[in-house]
Amino acid sequence: MSGTTQDDYTDRYSRRVRGMTTSEIRALFSVASRPEVVSLAGGSPYIAALPLDAVGEMLGRLASDHGATSLQYGIGQGTVELRERICEVMSLSGIEGASPDDVVVTVGGQQALDLIARVFLDPGDVVLAEGPTYVGALGVFQAAQAQVRHVAMDAEGLIPAALSQALADCGGRAKFLYTIPTYQNPAGVTLSEARREEVLDICSRHGLLVVEDDPYGMLSFEGDAPRPLRARRREGVFYLSTFSKTFAPGLRVGWVLAPHAVREKLVMASEASILCPSAFAQGAVTQYLSTMPWREQIKVYREVYRERRDALLSALDDLMPGGTTWTNPAGGLFVWATLPEGLDSKAMMPRAIAARVAYVPGTGFYADGTGTTNMRLNFSFSAPDRLREGVRRLAGVMEQELAMRAVFGAVAEPRRRRGSAAADAPGPDLA
Structure with a gap:
């Protein structure tokens, strides 16, 4: 040709x-x-x-001391060590009692979104999302041939009445609500405390799943961020986050905390796509969280x-x-x-x-x-x-x-x- x-x-x-x-x-x-x-x-x-010099030394030690494992294939769900550290990180935001068994390590937050789409979306399905919303999420939903219907926001984030109206307009057919409730991308607004409970109540009444994307929650400027939606409700809420904003985006390490019944499907979808996330990148994040002052x-x-x-x-x-x-x-x-x-x-x-x-x-x-x-x-x-x-x-x-x-x-x-x-x-x- x-x-x-x-x-x-x-x-x-x-x-x-x-x-x-x-x-x-x-x-x-x-x-x-x-x-x-x-x-x-x-x-x-x-x-x-x-501290790039210290990070460089840490990566060198990872290769020299643990290269036999960190440069090898890994498991599709991610290493146990990293999943345990992830649960510790989430506890700082108020997500208590999360099990490492329910965490799936992903190639950044973007793959986490892709896995959710692969597991839940068929062509023509409806996804509700804030308007405006993260451009990468729109790309994932578009690739899945889903219809995105936007829910209006104001200075306090997503408007609950607009969510109820969007559900009515689509006859309750929406597969899930995709939301970035804290320091939203691109709008920068944060869903208020009162609205967090109201949004969760609406989703619960309609049996609507919630996909909570939280890359920025730890980057607060004025006191602590509100507790994530997943810290308030365990069932029906998928919590996605990443180390791209709090450590290094070049390592491409994120995760999904999923309801236990869905975890295995996410792992299978990940294995079908990438076989396993990078063992070296996971080792780097694990070492960083275990040996360096990451909270500082x-x-x-x-x-x-x-x-x-x-x-x-x-x-x-x-x-x-x-x-x-x-x-x-x-x-x-x-x-x-x-x-x-x-x-x-x-x-x-x-x-x-x-x-x-x-x-x-x-x-x-x-x-x-x-x-x-x-x-x-x-x-x-x-x-x-x-x-x-x-x-x-x-x-x-x-x-x-x-x-x-x-x-x-x-x-x-x-x-x-x-x-x-x-x-x-x-x-x-x-x-």
Whole structure:
């Protein structure tokens, strides 16, 4: 088949592949990684905050002292040692009494989502998810040929009444609710204490499974995060997390805490996909949790990210044009911004790249292509001065767009809303 083109393969694709589209974030990586571009786009942790020399020595000892096992095949569920450490980590968030037998180690949080989809979703099934939601989850559900129906959020997270309405609209056919209740990606909002119980009650009454994704819960800036949903209800709640945000994403180690009756199906699905997770990566995380001051390291991350969040919010408050609003996250990695009337975050992207600043358009976080008035801004990776410079460049692009539209009478002069006020109202797309 020499000289073949993409068209020669199109008719051979499976139905699940034909529906796949490129991630908004992945498409930006090649541009956002250029040194002259200030990236507010990705969700990369600040790995330089780790004691890299000590981590390097630990990895060297792992290879030299335990290479015979750490460089060998492992078991599909993950090592017992790591699953025991994971249970200790979860206990810090309030998930008490979890059994290592009910933990399945995964290749990052992304594979955890994929396993849930493989076990539960058939083509045409309905998944309920916050609007906006994690772009990686949308990719998994799209590949499974599921229909995603978004549930509205506001400053207190997912709106229970909207969840009830979504269930009514789909005739109770939803397979599960996918939610990131704590420091949500991309919106940065957190589900309130009262709503956590209400959401769980609604799901329990309707027999709706809950898939709780919690990568950011330990990255709190203002006191302790609320207890996870899984800490409140054991049955019907799948708890997913990862070490990508609290240790190192390059190791690709995450996990699922599943109801016992489902654990074996998840293991079989994992073995069919990857045979077994990396024994070396698991050994590295186990050694890190067993021999290094990881709790102190999380405190370091919290301080670094708090400083950077404050720098981003200050720059937004000082520099953004009138009519812009944004969330004020109490943890995590992201701020969700709503643009002045008339601006389109996706259409504006080429001009932003030309101005050497990158962000993620809001459309990437909705299954239905909405979100054109929104953008996600990351504050974890860049230093405070770079964050301010990035906002300055972005504000300049927005001012140019507004000026062009004003010339043609497309946009009326918007009123200024400062970031401190916007913290109480995340914007129209979250209401």
